[in-house]
Amino acid sequence: MGHTLSEPLVERMRGFGTTIFAEMTALAQQTGAVNLGQGFPDTDGPNAMLEQAVEAIRGGLNQYPPGPGLPPLRQAVAAHRKARYGLTYDPDGEILVTVGATEAISATILALCEIGDEVVVLEPYYDSYAAAIALAGAVRRPVSLRPVHSAAEQVGGRFTFDPDELRAAVTDRTRLILLNSPHNPTGTALSVEELQHVADVALDRDLVVVTDEVYEHLTFDDTRHVPIATLPGMRERTVSVSSAGKSFSVTGWKIGWICAPAPLVRAVMTVKQFLTFTHSGAMQLAVAHGLLREMEWVEALRSSLQLRRDRLADGLATVGLTVHIPQATYFVIGDVRPLGIDDGEAFARSLPHEAGVVGIPVSGFCDNADVGRPYVRFAFCKRDDVLDEAVDRLVSYAARRRA
Numbered sequence: 022m023g024h025t026l027s028e029p030l031v032e033r034m035r036g037f038g039t040t041i042f043a044e045m046t047a048l049a050q051q052t053g054a055v056n057l058g059q060g061f062p063d064t065d066g067p068n069a070m071l072e073q074a075v076e077a078i079r080g081g082l083n084q085y086p087p088g089p090g091l092p093p094l095r096q097a098v099a100a101h102r103k104a105r106y107g108l109t110y111d112p113d114g115e116i117l118v119t120v121g122a123t124e125a126i127s128a129t130i131l132a133l134c135e136i137g138d139e140v141v142v143l144e145p146y147y148d149s150y151a152a153a154i155a156l157a158g159a160v161r162r163p164v165s166l167r168p169v170h171s172a173a174e175q176v177g178g179r180f181t182f183d184p185d186e187l188r189a190a191v192t193d194r195t196r197l198i199l200l201n202s203p204h205n206p207t208g209t210a211l212s213v214e215e216l217q218h219v220a221d222v223a224l225d226r227d228l229v230v231v232t233d234e235v236y237e238h239l240t241f242d243d244t245r246h247v248p249i250a251t252l253p254g255m256r257e258r259t260v261s262v263s264s265a266g267k268s269f270s271v272t273g274w275k276i277g278w279i280c281a282p283a284p285l286v287r288a289v290m291t292v293k294q295f296l297t298f299t300h301s302g303a304m305q306l307a308v309a310h311g312l313l314r315e316m317e318w319v320e321a322l323r324s325s326l327q328l329r330r331d332r333l334a335d336g337l338a339t340v341g342l343t344v345h346i347p348q349a350t351y352f353v354i355g356d357v358r359p360l361g362i363d364d365g366e367a368f369a370r371s372l373p374h375e376a377g378v379v380g381i382p383v384s385g386f387c388d389n390a391d392v393g394r395p396y397v398r399f400a401f402c403k404r405d406d407v408l409d410e411a412v413d414r415l416v417s418y419a420a421r422r423r424a
């Protein structure tokens with residue numbers, strides 16, 4: 022297909038035009054619906070951390086920080102990884118600060134994939150993965166997450182993958198396995214056993230694992246996040262990605278980082294320096310403070326999110342959805358089939374009009390249409406009054422449906 026002024030976008034990025042988030046947010050505005058679509062909190066992060074950023078700006082930290090990131094942030098990331106997971110990374114050479122996890126993932130894929138290389142990715146996947154893979158001229162090979170059977174009627178099972186499907190997805194062109202745990206949108210935190218399946222494949226086939234761990238601290242009940250880099254033989258071949266956005270409720274700051282062996286960091290840095298070079302020194306310094314001093318605040322956020330998860334899950338169950346209780350993240354997934362509806366997308370499009378609530382259909386994050394079709398994702402990282410309003414609306418919608 023040729024390039025014209027009326028269709029100037031390169032072919033590999035066509036189809037990434039309007040995201041479902043933009044569409045559903047517009048629908049929320051049109052209908053006055055409560056927007057549980059996009060995953061951002063509506064309260065601020067820890068006050069002392071915000072003050073640090075303000076002071077740093079007033080103090081003149083307003084020019085380009087070093088390309089790899091400010092040393093205090095790299096040191097704080099190293100200290101945090103060591104204290105929490107027992108993983109040792111050298112702040113000089115094994116840690117790179119990025120513009121959120123999004124740039125970390127895009128730069129990593131662009132740095133490591135030749136045109137035509139394949140990336141194995143869990144589906145449903147976070148939408149930027151597909152775009153980054155396309156941008157690199159690479160090819161995605163999805164491995165589906167499906168719910169395990171659950172005996173309870175209104176509670177759906179946890180989502181997991183079939184290890185045989187994972188093994189079968191790897192070909193001679195596979196370069197990376199792109200993981201996301203805790204996982205958006207299913208809320209699955211992969212267990213050691215599941216991670217071991219991934220590690221076995223990566224070790225057998227000499228693959229690099231890129232793991233998106235932005236929800237590492239937002240796990241519920243007795244779930245603990247396990248980084249795949251802690252498994253034997255995996256630190257050497259893993260690019261671990263995280264960011265401050267979710268942990269500290271500063272999604273707009275876009276301070277992220279990777280931890281990886283030096284040759285992998287050098288490769289990613291080579292690309293990253295020409296995407297953005299560097300950004301936001303004041304916020305980097307404030308996030309260093311967060312990682313060192315605000316983990317109690319994060320723990321309080323975690324437990325409050327767990328309560329809010331339960332609040333929204335109960336509301337969705339009242340509507341009659343089968344609710345898949347997440348082990349982590351900002352999101353809960355509802356299965357619409359008990360309502361006599363097959364298509365989650367149609368349901369999600371009707372819900373703003375019918376109930377005054379917005380959720381995101383999961384089908385948009387899958388290559389295999391059947392995997393996501395029955396599900397809608399709702400964000401519970403909102404204030405209690407917002408969630409209560411959504412639940413009230415869902416309850417009266419359910420009552421109207423029954424009448």
Ligand SMILES: Cc1ncc(COP(=O)(O)O)c(C=O)c1O
Binds near residue numbers: 123147233265276
């Ligand atoms: C799984 C996942 N990865 C990455 C991101 C983006 O992270 P950042 O804002 O740090 O780029 C999100 C945000 O929703 C996410 O859910």
